[in-house]
Amino acid sequence: MNLVNSPIHLRTKISLLSLNPKPKTINKDTHKSRMNYNMIPKRVNSDAPNKLSTTTEFLLPDDSVEPAKTKPCLCGRRHFIEAAATATLTSFPIQPATATNSDSDYTALVNKYRPPKPDWYQKFYAWVLSSFTKSYEAEVARYKSQIFSNLKEKKANKILELGIGTGPNLSYYASDSDVHVVGIDPNPEMEKYARSAATSAGLPLSNFEFLHAVGEVIPLSDASVDAVVGTLVLCSVKDVDMTLKEVRRVLKPGGVYVFVEHVAAKDGTFLRFLQRVLDPLQQTVADGCHLSRETGENISKAGFSSVELDIAFLSNATFVNPHVYGIAYQ
Known part of the structure; x- marks a missing residue:
């Protein structure tokens, strides 16, 4: 999970444009379960x-x-x-x-x-995310509420969250005592913040598990979760397509992938040029975050049966624009 406009938190208003992407046909040769039991x-x-x-x-x-x-x-x-x-x-x-x-x-x-970072950096970055993203979370709450409501409608009781970070999403879906959450993150310093967020959300700690792991090699068995959550995480993984394959692998039939990601601006614009120039610096100061990824296209082409994808612009977020958010169906 990465700070959206590192290292300064966002103080912006969000306007929404709706997109209507065509449903994607899921490939029938998806990963078969290598085991007949869930090993978690x-x-x-x-x-x-x-x-x-x-x-x-x-x-x-x-x-x-x-x-x-x-x-x-x-x-x-x-x-x-x-x-x-x-x-x-x-x-x-x-x-x-x-x-x-x-x-x-x-x-x-x-x-x-995900090569390990110095301990001081991991502690500092976890503190930054915990301390300086509250304004951003308040601004995107209305959009997250829309997509996370799907988890309750689907009665998703077993949820994996990629790049759980400090756990800001738990309040949207983890208040039910029947919900069990596995949160993975490459930064182990995020655990104490994520556990605190789980408690604040009303999730029993016995129903919450934090794992030091990455999206490219998720340590869960095939078809083992009802839903996968990922917000502001695909910008920083090493291999976006491999991570999405892992998402599809661990999802049960009929499962959903709920996402919010920032993506590259329209090609040919000055903003896109600026993102390319600043991309190396962004990766250094924002824990591997890339500014020029076409993450929306990656999700749409990942092989989900259908994808509902919308776009949101942050009016004063300078070079971190736009965001895509939505739901992908297994």
Whole structure:
């Protein structure tokens, strides 16, 4: 999750233009489940909510089910999950990138897509997001309310949030005691803020799990969540298309992907030129945030059955314009 107009928070009004993209036809050769059970790392009896625990357990709805036989896969994430499933099923490598133990396999995958930053930077950036985005969140609340209401209508009880950051979205969908949330973020310093946000939203901490992970290698099994949430996160992932493939992989049939992302301005405009010039600086000061990505097109072409996508302009947000937001259906 990235600060939209780093490092200064936004104090703008938002105007809305509606788009009517054509529904996209989902490919029938989507990922098949490599396992017949959901393998989700769950922290056990954590005494310190703001610290990562390395003791985990797996939720197995049916212990009698055996993994399905499939063709070989060279994907590092799938290989690791399957290897873990056929081993002891007692641990999973979800912890800070600085850890040095047997969990290094998954840590290496995370670091491949998100090289670890200095501790001081991660702490500082988490503090910045917690302290200087309140005005922005207040301004976009009406638009987030529109798209997040879909989760309650769909009765989405198991939700994955990409780049959960400090947890500003939890208040929109996590007030129901039946909701279970897995939030992933490459910055482990976000956890204490996200847990505080979960508590404020009314979500029992027993229903919330924070994982140090990245969107390109989501550590959840196929078709394991009802919904995926991602706001201001695709601007900073290393591989947008791979992340969207992972989103589709973990979504159950009929699931939804709810998103808000800032995208590149119209090609040929001075704003687009300015974004290209400032892009390297933005990536440095805003934790990898890119200004010139065509994220709306990536989502529309990702293979969802249909995509509802709208565009919002921030009237005084200088070079961070416009935003796309909407819902993609599995």
